[in-house]
Amino acid sequence: MNGRVIKIFSDFYYVETSIGVIEAKLKTVLKKQNLDVVTGDFVELDSIDINSKQAFISGVVNRVNLIKRPKVANVSQFIIVSALKEPDLDYEQLDRYIAHCEYHKIKPILCFNKEDINDTEYLKKKITEIYSKIGYQIIFTSALKKTGINELEPILKNNTSILCGASGVGKSSLINAILKSSILKTLPVSEKTKRGVHTTRHCELLEIDNNSFIVDTPGFSHLKFDFLLPIEVQNLFREFSSIDKSCKYNNCLHIDEEGCSLTSQIKNISESRYLSYKKFINEAKDYEQKISVESLKNESKVKYNKNKILTKISSKKRNVSRKTNKQNMYKKEM
Ligand SMILES: Nc1nc2c(ncn2[C@@H]2O[C@H](COP(=O)(O)OP(=O)(O)OP(=O)(O)O)[C@@H](O)[C@H]2O)c(=O)[nH]1
Ligand SMILES: [Mg+2]
Ligand SMILES: [Zn+2]
Numbered sequence: 001m002n003g004r005v006i007k008i009f010s011d012f013y014y015v016e017t018s019i020g021v022i023e024a025k026l027k028t029v030l031k032k033q034n035l036d037v038v039t040g041d042f043v044e045l046d047s048i049d050i051n052s053k054q055a056f057i058s059g060v061v062n063r064v065n066l067i068k069r070p071k072v073a074n075v076s077q078f079i080i081v082s083a084l085k086e087p088d089l090d091y092e093q094l095d096r097y098i099a100h101c102e103y104h105k106i107k108p109i110l111c112f113n114k115e116d117i118n119d120t121e122y123l124k125k126k127i128t129e130i131y132s133k134i135g136y137q138i139i140f141t142s143a144l145k146k147t148g149i150n151e152l153e154p155i156l157k158n159n160t161s162i163l164c165g166a167s168g169v170g171k172s173s174l175i176n177a178i179l180k181s182s183i184l185k186t187l188p189v190s191e192k193t194k195r196g197v198h199t200t201r202h203c204e205l206l207e208i209d210n211n212s213f214i215v216d217t218p219g220f221s222h223l224k225f226d227f228l229l230p231i232e233v234q235n236l237f238r239e240f241s242s243i244d245k246s247c248k249y250n251n252c253l254h255i256d257e258e259g260c261s262l263t264s265q266i267k268n269i270s271e272s273r274y275l276s277y278k279k280f281i282n283e284a285k286d287y288e289q290k291i292s293v294e295s296l297k298n299e300s301k302v303k304y305n306k307n308k309i310l311t312k313i314s315s316k317k318r319n320v321s322r323k324t325n326k327q328n329m330y331k332k333e334m
Pocket of ligand 1: 113114115116117141142143144145165166167168169170171172173174217218
């Protein structure tokens with residue numbers, strides 16, 4: 001029998017199957033292989049006890065993808081949730097989430113919640129201008145007044161969607177509205193700041209229907225771009241592809257290089273997006289610096305050979321080896 005892991009609790013894997021949720025443990029062979037089974041994995045079950053609904057996991061189907069934090073496999077899209085207000089919309093944080101989706105090549109849907117709060121019309125217009133223009137799908141919702149939920153439902157159909165976004169934007173409230181239950185705990189923003197923690201802490205696949213799942217997350221705290229080279233950052237911003245084509249330089253960051261085509265194209269890039277871009281470039285520059293320092297250090301590091309310590313001397317200072325000497329002599333004779 002096949003199924004899908006919907007949550008993990010210590011050694012127990014809860015697997016959704018055609019006969020309901022089965023409580024499974026890993027078969028010893030899998031443990032020996034050191035195979036990591038994560039939430040969202042499709043698995044094969046063995047030795048199923050129909051009465052007690054217990055079984056063993058005997059195999060894991062190859063994953064389409066794996067999100068590291070929270071650990072979820074086979075994700076089809078991210079729903080990036082922001083609040084229009086309370087807390088205020090944070091464009092940089094939103095761009096971080098979007099850029100991460102681009103990096104992982106997973107589709108993002110931008111959901112702006114709390115549209116019931118007064119005076120959000122201007123913001124909605126601005127958001128549409130920035131993000132619709134570059135091809136992102138946008139929806140406005142209110143988990144409180146249950147508006148926009150009917151727009152969200154078809155997007156979630158037949159998908160495994162992860163909800164992400166800062167604490168207090170209403171991710172758990174939205175899921176409760178979608179599932180028409182109060183399954184997830186929510187907390188007023190003021191209470192959250194007092195406690196300084198997310199209300200949502202665990203990771204579970206919630207079933208909307210047979211083939212549609214949604215995952216609540218406590219947001220991602222570490223989203224810096226300190227693992228990329230500066231030149232790679234523009235791949236995470238769709239609107240830069242046109243600049244990249246028109247710029248005469250090959251390795252241009254399009255920041256302040258003289259003669260860069262950015263100045264003629266700047267109207268195509270929104271101010272807040274460009275600010276985020278420059279910020280991420282700086283993070284990537286820190287990374288570039290770090291790896292260049294490390295490679296310098298490695299150059300003169302001691303080396304071990306058959307338990308003997310060899311100190312590596314830079315090639316310029318090293319004497320020419322006897323072998324090379326002989327070869328050179330041979331060359332001369334030729
Ligand atoms: N006015 C209004 N308030 C909302 C809406 N959605 C959620 N809230 C409120 O915002 C607060 C935070 O909601 P949660 O659903 O706990 O937020 P969360 O994103 O799950 O937060 P974490 O679990 O901490 O990451 C609660 O007080 C909700 O009642 C909405 O559409 N409108
Ligand atoms: Mg929550
Ligand atoms: Zn350029």
